[in-house]
Structures are given as C-alpha cells and as structure tokens.
C-alpha cells in the first residue's frame with residue numbers, strides 16, 4: 096500500500112491511499128478528516144468477491160484511522176454500481192459462492208454500522224446491490240436526471256433477502272418498499288427524490304461532492320459517541336437479525352441460488368444484458 100499527499104481543489108492537502116491495481120481509491124481531506132472512497136472496477140462496478148473484500152478492508156481502515164466522515168462514489172462515467180456480480184451466482188462454484196455471500200454480509204454490516212457518518216454520491220445507475228450500498232449510507236445525493244436506482248431483484252426472477260428489504264423499509268417505509276420490491280422498480284432521480292429514496296438531486300458530480308461535504312460537516316458539532324449510539328439504536332433490529340441469522344441466510348441463499356429455476360432465470364437475464 097502506498098500513500099501520498101496531494102493538493103485538493105480548495106488548496107488543503109489530501110492524504111491519498113492507493114495500491115497498484117486497486118479497485119478502490121481513497122482520499123482523506125486532512126483539514127476536515129472526510130474521506131472519499133471511489134469504486135473503480137470497470138466496466139460497471141459489479142460487486143464480486145474480491146471487490147467486496149477490498150471495500151470492506153477500506154472501511155475498516157477508515158474506522159481505524161478515525162476519519163470524520165466518508166463519501167462513497169464511483170469513478171466510472173455513468174454507473175455507481177451495477178449491484179452484485181451476477182457471474183458469482185450463475186453456474187457458481189459452491190465454495191466460492193459461500194465465500195462471496197459471507198463477504199457480502201460482512202461488507203454490508205461494516206458499511207451499515209460505520210462509527211462515522213456516510214454519504215452516497217450516486218453518480219450513475221444504481222440497481223440492486225448498488226442501491227443497497229447507497230441506502231446503507233446515512234445520506235444520498237444523486238446526480239440527475241439520467242440515472243436510475245432501485246432494488247430490481249424480481250426482474251431477475253430472484254428475491255431480495257430480508258436484510259435488503261429491511262434496509263429499504265428503513266429508508267422509504269413499508270408501503271413504498273413493498274411496491275418497489277415486488278415490481279422491481281428502478282426509479283429515475285426525480286422519482287427517487289419524490290419517494291425519499293434519495294435526499295437530494297443535483298445537476299453534477301462537483302455539486303454532489305460539495306453537498307456531501309456540507310452534510311458530513313454537520314457532524315463536527317455532534318458528539319461522535321452520541322452519533323454512533325443513535326445510529327446503533329436506530330439500525331439495531333436490521334443489524335441484529337443478520338448477526339443472529341448469518342449462517343441460516345448463507346445456507347438458504349446458496350441452496351436457493353443453485354436451484355434449476357433460479358439458474359434458468361439468471362441465464363436469461365444475463366443473455367438479455369449481453370444483447
């Protein structure tokens with residue numbers, strides 16, 4: 096791992112951590128202590144085992160470094176994240192599939208429980224797992240109007256796990272989540288703002304980053320302990336369910352994903368993507 100100081104747009108030094116061939120780049124503004132984590136896995140930031148592992152490792156590092164906040168964004172032109180890498184569960188190797196799913200569980204727990212405030216800068220399409228990661232941040236700013244966001248699992252012929260569903264319910268409420276999930280609806284930026292799936296819609300990435308910094312800087316005036324306790328209490332039931340049911344969730348998903356019916360749906364969906 097290499098480190099270097101670079102000068103930011105507002106002339107403060109940024110501590111930049113990068114590794115060769117890294118899929119995740121992080122800069123930390125030395126003045127504000129706010130980190131920007133950029134997902135950079137071409138072509139669509141699909142979340143495979145290695146990518147998830149890198150994201151989890153990075154979040155743990157930020158916690159250790161006691162950053163004051165984090166913005167999660169994408170380095171790709173028009174995609175925040177295409178969600179889980181479908182090739183991890185189409186014709187899967189069962190051992191790798193287990194490893195993949197438990198890494199997803201752990202990465203999500205790490206992101207959902209961060210002791211520092213987080214903002215998703217959604218600068219591109221954000222289906223399924225991409226939407227899950229955005230919803231797991233404390234605040235969402237989406238660059239409009241061209242992109243879409245939502246949990247579209249039913250469109251793939253699969254079912255979003257309970258903790259995906261609970262995360263969405265926590266953001267938009269039971270009724271809207273039920274409609275969104277059953278229909279697999281992908282919302283435009285305006286629609287997402289209207290139902291509360293995102294908090295702000297902005298015209299460009301620079302404005303999104305400025306607004307993200309503004310949101311995170313609010314917490315300079317809040318006790319970190321009070322922040323963390325409040326977040327833990329608010330998110331407790333969703334987090335605790337997964338902690339208590341990790342193995343059950345894993346066993347179920349591994350079996351379910353390998354069933355002939357699900358494999359057939361996934362094959363057709365992948366084919367449609369290639370077209």
Ligand SMILES: CCCCCCCCCCC/C=C/C(=O)SCCNC(=O)CCNC(=O)[C@H](O)C(C)(C)COP(=O)(O)OP(=O)(O)OC[C@H]1O[C@@H](n2cnc3c(N)ncnc32)[C@H](O)[C@@H]1OP(=O)(O)O
Nearest residue numbers: 139141177178179180181182220222223224254256368369
């Ligand atoms: C009772 C309880 C039961 C619980 C059971 C649980 C079961 C498990 C649940 C699993 C939950 C799943 C969550 C997910 O996240 S699934 C992934 C969903 N994602 C999508 O549907 C997105 C699909 N992609 C797109 O819509 C577009 O690609 C996108 C808008 C993101 C970008 O469009 P663009 O035109 O720019 O790019 P292309 O479509 O040409 O794509 C480029 C190449 O990338 C490949 N691709 C795209 N998305 C994925 C993906 N998610 N995984 C793997 N590969 C992907 C695409 O095929 C192209 O490949 P080629 O270049 O080879 O053609």
